[in-house]
Amino acid sequence: MTIVTSRERLLQAAVEAFAEKGFTATTTRDIASRAGMSPAAVYVHHATKESLLFTVSVEGHQAALEVIRSAAAQDADAVERLRRMVREFSMWHAVNSRVGRIVQYEFDALTPEHRAEIADYRRRIERVMRDVLSAGVADGTFEVVDVPGTARAILSLSIDLVRWFTPRASHPADEIARLHADLAVRMTTPR
Numbered sequence: 131m132t133i134v135t136s137r138e139r140l141l142q143a144a145v146e147a148f149a150e151k152g153f154t155a156t157t158t159r160d161i162a163s164r165a166g167m168s169p170a171a172v173y174v175h176h177a178t179k180e181s182l183l184f185t186v187s188v189e190g191h192q193a194a195l196e197v198i199r200s201a202a203a204q205d206a207d208a209v210e211r212l213r214r215m216v217r218e219f220s221m222w223h224a225v226n227s228r229v230g231r232i233v234q235y236e237f238d239a240l241t242p243e244h245r246a247e248i249a250d251y252r253r254r255i256e257r258v259m260r261d262v263l264s265a266g267v268a269d270g271t272f273e274v275v276d277v278p279g280t281a282r283a284i285l286s287l288s289i290d291l292v293r294w295f296t297p298r299a300s301h302p303a304d305e306i307a308r309l310h311a312d313l314a315v316r317m318t319t320p321r
Contacts, residue, residue, distance in 0.1 A: 137175050139165040141189070144182040149228040153183055153236040183236055184244045190229045191251035197222045198258050208266035209315055212284075215262060217311040220288040223295070224303035230292035256281055263318065273320040284314045 143164035147156040158179050162169045176182045201215040223230045233248075240248060259281040266272035274280045287310045295306070 136165075136167065136171070140167065140172065140175055141182070141186060144186055145229055145232060148183065148186070148232045148236060153179070153232075153239040180239065180241060180244070183232070184240055184248075186229060187233045187237075187240065187244070187248050188251070190226065190233045191248060191255070193226070194219065194222055194230075195251055195255050195258075198255055202258050202262050208262065208269060208271040209319065211262050212266065212272075212314055212318065213311040215259065216284060216288060216314040217307045219285070220291060220307035220310040221303055223288045223291040224306060227292045227295045230289070234289065234292055256285060259285055266318065272318040274318050280317065284317065287313060 140161065143161045144156075146164055147160045150156075151160065156179070158172045159169045161179070161182065162172045165171075172182075176185065197218050198215050201218040202211055204211060204214055206214065237245060237248065256278075260277050263272055263274055263277045263281055263284075267274050267277065291306065295303070297303075301309075
């Protein structure tokens with residue numbers, strides 16, 4: 131049996147509320163109610179609603195970074211590494227589409243300091259993709275003229291899932307993830 135802590139209930143309630151109403155329209159009372167807590171209990175864990183959003187953003191970005199780093203670290207040729215990275219990154223975004231949607235669309239609601247920290251996570255994710263593409267270009271596997279632009283385009287395939295994907299989507303997440311992986315390989319390998 132898994133025990134859910136008050137902090138975890140609070141974060142899950144914040145995700146539900148932000149996903150349903152958006153950051154601006156959500157109140158701490160909404161979050162507390164969903165978590166089965168008093169409004170005052172929210173402030174035991176987070177000084178502000180923005181602090182909750184920041185925590186959701188940090189945890190989401192840390193998880194996404196770990197997914198792509200783990201896939202990139204696999205012992206495989208450049209094509210298979212790229213395929214695995216995109217497939218896993220897309221799967222993460224499909225499975226966590228609500229968190230991903232909040233992280234992407236509520237970025238401007240963060241304080242400047244928090245936006246800077248989240249932007250750093252985004253640069254680290256992009257760096258992992260650029261490194262794999264650069265290695266593939268160096269060994270002749272990939273034909274990519276603009277590595278940074280291509281890295282952003284490939285990552286965008288996965289990230290954009292959060293805009294439209296739901297578990298009830300016409301195609302299952304694993305099918306979409308495989309398609310994205312195939313598209314990434316086609317974008318980078320010589321004809």
